[in-house]
């Protein structure tokens with residue numbers, strides 16, 4: 001876990017780690033596959049990466065998303081649109097290496113098409129799950145991560161890499177990577193900032209394991225390198241960081 005003073009420092013630290021992982025993976029196997037997150041926290045990270053396009057060999061990068069809202073790609077809530085505007089429009093990444101979730105389609109069809117894209121780009125045998133070089137994640141105040149929301153079906157799904165997920169508490173449907181894909185990534189970088197995240201971060205890291213209530217707990221069972229990158233406010237309720245006595 002890395003705790004930094006504030007949201008600006010969080011974005012700086014995240015950009016540093018993102019570049020480091022991208023370079024390592026490109027050196028190791030010639031390309032870098034990353035699943036981006038949505039929400040507001042990663043936007044500052046994306047903007048920093050856009051400011052230094054030469055830091056990464058973008059010709060070797062394949063960009064995916066961990067989840068998407070069921071809106072068209074130009075919608076203000078689209079995770080694709082956010083990443084495009086903050087980052088992808090500003091770096092020399094080949095267009096055909098940007099693999100968005102086509103969330104303007106029927107959700108089940110969008111999930112199936114995204115699964116087919118994953119199988120193609122990762123060269124998967126039928127039934128196999130992709131191993132991302134990096135999965136970026138956030139945590140919601142309710143303990144969700146990606147679009148794995150408390151009490152929803154997707155938290156239980158093990159047999160497919162991507163599903164549509166009905167989220168009654170938001171009265172919507174999301175499309176999300178599933179737990180087996182997230183937990184077998186080579187690297188996971190979790191970003192959370194702000195006091196409103198502190199209870200969810202404490203539950204995610206320290207409460208008894210009950211991922212159907214706090215889906216972000218599944219990150220605990222990750223096999224690769226996991227870095228929780230938190231600002232001081234988001235980390236403020238962690239027992240682990242409390243001075244003894």
Ligand code: 6PG
Pocket residue numbers: 037038039040041042066067068069079137138139140144145146147
């Ligand atoms: C999304 C996400 C989601 C996000 C968290 C935290 O599409 O909303 O990918 O899982 O990471 O909700 O979002 P914030 O950074 O906005 O708090």
